Amino acid sequence: MLMCRELAGIASDYIDGELSAGRNLSVKMHLMMCRHCRSFIGNLRASTELMRAHSSARVDPAVIDRISDRVSEALRDR
């Protein structure tokens, strides 16, 4: 029987569909009986979507400007 702690450890694999069929089934069985883990999985999924929605790779515009300047310079020198 899968315990909550163990489930929490493989929750990302479950969300991403990376578990074996047997393991996936035991997570599903556990989730049917455990509302805390249902909340946990729901929240982990929401956080994952949040990360996707967030343009996480926001970079200091000055860094991009410096890269652009260097590239323009190299193009001019050709």
Place this chain on the structure above:
Amino acid sequence: MIQQTDLDESSLVEALKRGESSAYARAVSHFSPGMLAVARYYLDASSAEEIVQDCWVSVIDAIQKFEGRSGLKTWLHRIVANRCKNKLRSSQREIPTDFSERLDPELASRFNTSGRWASPPKLRFDESADALMENEALSDCLDKHLSHLPETQRSALILYEAHQHKSEDVCNILDVSASNLRVMLHRARQKILLMVETFQETGEC
């Protein structure tokens, strides 16, 4: 937006091959954030910036040989990763990583000895991700926590989630095994989850 990479890639590649400066300007602003994320996995901030600059300069010639077998983004990320690996090889620095524990310590402390929740998740996030992101304070908080993640976890998260790379590509770019990538991703996601939970509960970051 990061997801709009397909903005007619083949015409962009053709323009880059012709050496059009406007195409480079577009490509640099579009692809550099991801390239920096790759470089930051291996190097400190200033070396990472330097490597990305060097990569773009080498792309001016190398693009002529680009055949589009992989997408442009993946190709650029691989160039960055290879340069970083070469640089590291010469300095013989090791990437510090811990793949032994799948649970974040803070989350691990919320289970009792029998493995059940002692301190279960308190609430559910009911709003959609887009609705949540309209909350600027939460967005700032997310930025702050992302910047505090270990480089390894952050790069994995950014490449996988934000840049939507396939696992196989992320493993290749970051030089990690598939199972270690799974651990890094899971650890990073837990940190973000704990952050959102605290934010929802207390309104504080």
